[in-house]
Amino acid sequence: MCDCTDHKDEIPAYDAQAIESKWMKAWEDSNLFAVDTDDSKPKKYVLEMFPYPSGDLHMGHARNYTIGDAMARQARMRGFDVLHPIGFDAFGLPAENAAIKHNTQAAAWTYKNMDQALATMKRMGFSYDLDRMVKTCSPDYYRWGQWIFEKMWEKGLVYRKKNPVNWCPTCKTVLANEQVTEGKCWRCGTEPEKRDLEQWYYKITEYSQELLDDLEKLPGWPERVKQMQANWIGRSEGAEVDFTLCDKDGEPIEGDEGKITVFTTRADTLFGVSFFVLAPEYAGLHELVEGTEYEEAVTKIVEDSKHISAVERAQGTLEKHGAFTGRYVVNPVNGEKVPVWVADYVVADYGTGAVMAVPCGDQRDFEFARKYDLPIVPIILDDDDRAAVEASGETIDTFHAETVDWDCAHAAEGTLVQSGKYTGMRGGKHSEGEAAIVADLEAMGCGRRKVEF
Incomplete structure (x- = not known):
């Protein structure tokens, strides 16, 4: 039986410095990883996210770029003409902050780090086409960003x-x-x-509909990814509705500052508006309460909301806080006076930063109404609720309730009740009731169709 230890002196030690340096030089001298631009070969483009040159590469980079390199190498072995470039996202905050921290010029620090990162990439054997390298802090690169900006400005x-x-x-x-x-x-x-x-x-919203439509032109994309993109674009079909500001006596505030416009996808629920909510960032909020007894409470909500991210506020899972502004708006469909509040669960990024609150059909509004003892007026009955009402001897036309004893908001789809001449119509998005109310708002000059992204 052979004792392999007898031959251990015949097996040369692996001299990584000598062997790897030799082949890295051979790859570089032959420009092995440059694109062939061979029309007879199928094409493959492999791109990893460019690193920030705020320091040398770390193990996170090694993991990420090893995965991309393995894909590029496999594609070459399968006969593809592979474009596998690398670059540096070198124009921005991380590099500048690192330069400040190390008390040096941003350019000197950044280019030094790019040279170090490239040396590390070569030692790891990454198969980049270095002829295609991009350094975003180079004038040869960012001049094109400036050119694009000028063209967009002209448009x-x-x-x-x-x-x-x-x-x-x-x-x-x-x-x-x-x-x-x-x-x-x-x-x-x-x-x-x-x-x-x-x-x-x-103005990226100028292209929102085109982006949304063209998702269907992406064969092979997973449906969940396309749905995520559609959700990000966020198309909402609805209407803008104008509410007139008034004081506690119902006297309207004159001029443009006396009008607050909201965007809603559910104009059919206007009869269920029991309060009105402004985002803490709403323009003109300070002027509404300045010098009044409500200023201090409203200012506290504004200041406190600054410590909560807009994402967390919009999710609606946090406890809600609000303050009454002392102002009211007039509901255009029934002329009723509605109190105006400021609340931290409303964000300024969507619509106009103002919300007509319908607590019977929206859980966030419901929770806020419960906390501050505001009415929750039922204006839509689903099929089960309608059957229960009719079984009690009431009719849709005679149904009346000023508030509810529910534990949560109900799905706002069904038959409209307590909604004036629209009572009995079907309510919901793109419903008969919604269409009728928007048409009347347009005729009155206080509403219009609108698509938001």
Whole structure:
């Protein structure tokens, strides 16, 4: 029987430095990973997310880029003409903050890190076509971003406006709602603050419908991914409704500032509006309460809401807080006076930042109404509720209830009740009742069809 230990001296040790350096040089000299541009071969494009050059690569990068490299190499072995580029997302906050931390120039720090990261990538044997490398801080690259901006400006697709944003005082930058996690900056852990800043905006909604329609032109995409994209685009068909502001005596406030417009997909529920809610960021909120006995309570809600991310507020799972503004609006369909509140569960990013609250059919409104003892007027009965009403001897026309004893909001689909001349019509999205009410609002000049994204 052979004793392999007898031959151990014949097996050369693996000299990683010598062997790997030799073959890396051979790959580089032959430009092995450049695209062949061979028309006879099928094409494959493999792209991983570009790293931030705020330091050298770490194990997270190694994992990510090893996966992409394995895919590229497999495709080459299968006969594909593979484009596998690399670049650096080098123009922005992480690199700049790292330069500040190390007390050096951003350019010197950034280019040094890019050189180090490339050396690490070569040592790992990643099969990148370095002729296609992109460095986003290079003028040769960002000049095209500037050119695109100019073209969009010429087309009227960019504009400036002031808006409340999440500002991180440590990172000294604006954070998207998704970058505020449990009330903290996702990067440094600092509690962000709300600031009104003037910024550039792109009119991406000009292309929302086209993006939505073209999801059907993506063969092979998983349905769940296409649905996620559709949800992100967020098409909502509904109507804008104008409410007139008034004081406690019902006297209207004159001028444009006396009108608040809401967007709703359920105009058929207007008779169920028992209160009105403004987002803490609503423009003009301060003027509504300035100098009144309600200013302090409203200001507290505004300040407290700054410590909760817009995502958490919109989800509606947190306890809701609000304050009465001392103002009212007139419901255009029945002329009733409705109290105006400010609440932290309403966000300014959707619609107009104002909400007509229908607590019988919306759970967030229901919870708020329960907490602050506001009416919950039933205006839609589902088939079971309608049968129960009729079995009791009442009719749809005679049904009357000023509030409910429910434990939660009910699905707002069914027969309209307590809704004036629309009583008995079918209620729901795109329903008979919704169409009739919007048509009458348009005729009165206080409503119009609208699509929101």
